[in-house]
Amino acid sequence: MPVAFRFACNEELYLCRLRIAYPTRLGAVHFLPHSQTFFLPYPTEMNQFSTVSNTSRLQAITETGGIPWWKRALDITCVVLAMPILVPVGIFISAIIKFVSPGPIFFQQERIGYRGRPFMCFKFRTMLVNADAGVHRGHLEDLMASNRPMSKLDGVDPRVIPGGIWLRALGLDELPQLINVVRGEMSLVGPRPCLFYEYEKYLPRHRGRCAALPGLTGLWQVNDKNNTTFEEMIDLDLHYVRNHSLAMDVGILCRTIPAVIWQTYQVRRNKRAAINRALAANKPVTEPVKESSYSRTSV
Numbered sequence: 001m002p003v004a005f006r007f008a009c010n011e012e013l014y015l016c017r018l019r020i021a022y023p024t025r026l027g028a029v030h031f032l033p034h035s036q037t038f039f040l041p042y043p044t045e046m047n048q049f050s051t052v053s054n055t056s057r058l059q060a061i062t063e064t065g066g067i068p069w070w071k072r073a074l075d076i077t078c079v080v081l082a083m084p085i086l087v088p089v090g091i092f093i094s095a096i097i098k099f100v101s102p103g104p105i106f107f108q109q110e111r112i113g114y115r116g117r118p119f120m121c122f123k124f125r126t127m128l129v130n131a132d133a134g135v136h137r138g139h140l141e142d143l144m145a146s147n148r149p150m151s152k153l154d155g156v157d158p159r160v161i162p163g164g165i166w167l168r169a170l171g172l173d174e175l176p177q178l179i180n181v182v183r184g185e186m187s188l189v190g191p192r193p194c195l196f197y198e199y200e201k202y203l204p205r206h207r208g209r210c211a212a213l214p215g216l217t218g219l220w221q222v223n224d225k226n227n228t229t230f231e232e233m234i235d236l237d238l239h240y241v242r243n244h245s246l247a248m249d250v251g252i253l254c255r256t257i258p259a260v261i262w263q264t265y266q267v268r269r270n271k272r273a274a275i276n277r278a279l280a281a282n283k284p285v286t287e288p289v290k291e292s293s294y295s296r297t298s299v
Contacts, residue, residue, distance in 0.1 A: 067114075067187075067213060070246045075181050075188050078253070090175055093124055093167065101161040103129035106176055111193035113214045116207070119185040121193055122176035126164030127157075135159065137197060144201060149227045169267040171260055177216055189249040190215025191237040209237035212244060219248075222255040226266055 094105045107125040110118050135157070143150055152168070160168070167173045180186040186193065193214035199207070220228065220236040228236070240248070 071187055071189075071213070071244075071249065072184070074246065074249060078188055079178055079181060086175060086178065089172070093172055093175070096163060097125055097161070100163055101125070101128065110196060111214070112196060112199040112210065113185055113193050114210065114212070116199070116210050118196070119180065119193075121186075122179050124167060124173040124176060126161055126167050126173045127159045128161060131159035140195075140198060141201070144198075144230050147229050147231075150230060150233055151226050165267060165271070166264070169260075169264045171216070174216055181216070185214075187213040187215045188217065189240075189244075189252050190218050191220070191240065192218065205238075206234050208241060209234060212237075212241045217252060217256045217259075219252060222252055222259040224259075224262070226263060 097105050104125060107123045107127070109121050109123070111121040113119045142148075164173070177186055181188060190213045191209040194202075194209075199210075218237065219240040220233045223236060225233070
């Protein structure tokens, strides 16, 4: 049953009706009036919020009022229309992965989705089996703490299987997430679902991005994501949460293919630059190199 609960938010007191919506091991999500949702970190710690002195741990995020009907309709319509093309592409990618790398075709990973709910996210496997996840974790923590662009490790990551860098650059590794879209755990458009250890390090402002369904593409992805910082990504995601509409989603979908092409070009350019740097680092600088070059032109 709803209960009366008194707490402080932005230095004001509210008397609200509180209803538990979805208890998880990450916390319990509660629906509150005045278009706001509050995350109480753990159900076992709820008694700590019985006084105003403990309310600093309440983490407020903008509430969009649930998933709009048009978003679900757009997702299902696009998936059904694209299925005749995506199924053969998926079969082809599966064959490539099986050929170049022993192990499973698909990769499953727990992600944090809508309102902090964990779900199992599907992807095509683009890394070696039992790859060290600590490499990505350290890289992500460094990006969150710094002001550097959110670049991936793909170009210099030995864990990536042959051809995996291109699957990732083209976003083809994320095609299995259409299963998550059909199941209602994701949408075609929305903030990217974060990892559990990433979510744990979020500030209250950062967790506001979970007030929308996570998506395959989003406002961050079509705004040169590899050259934006972590805080800029959060700003884009929060802008989407507060202002998303049917027109915005359609616009983002239309901008996704050009963004993927540009991202693929950047990956190709960065990979070529990395190769040139490696060749320059290993290139002999002694005199015989010049003599050899002279000899070849003389012959």
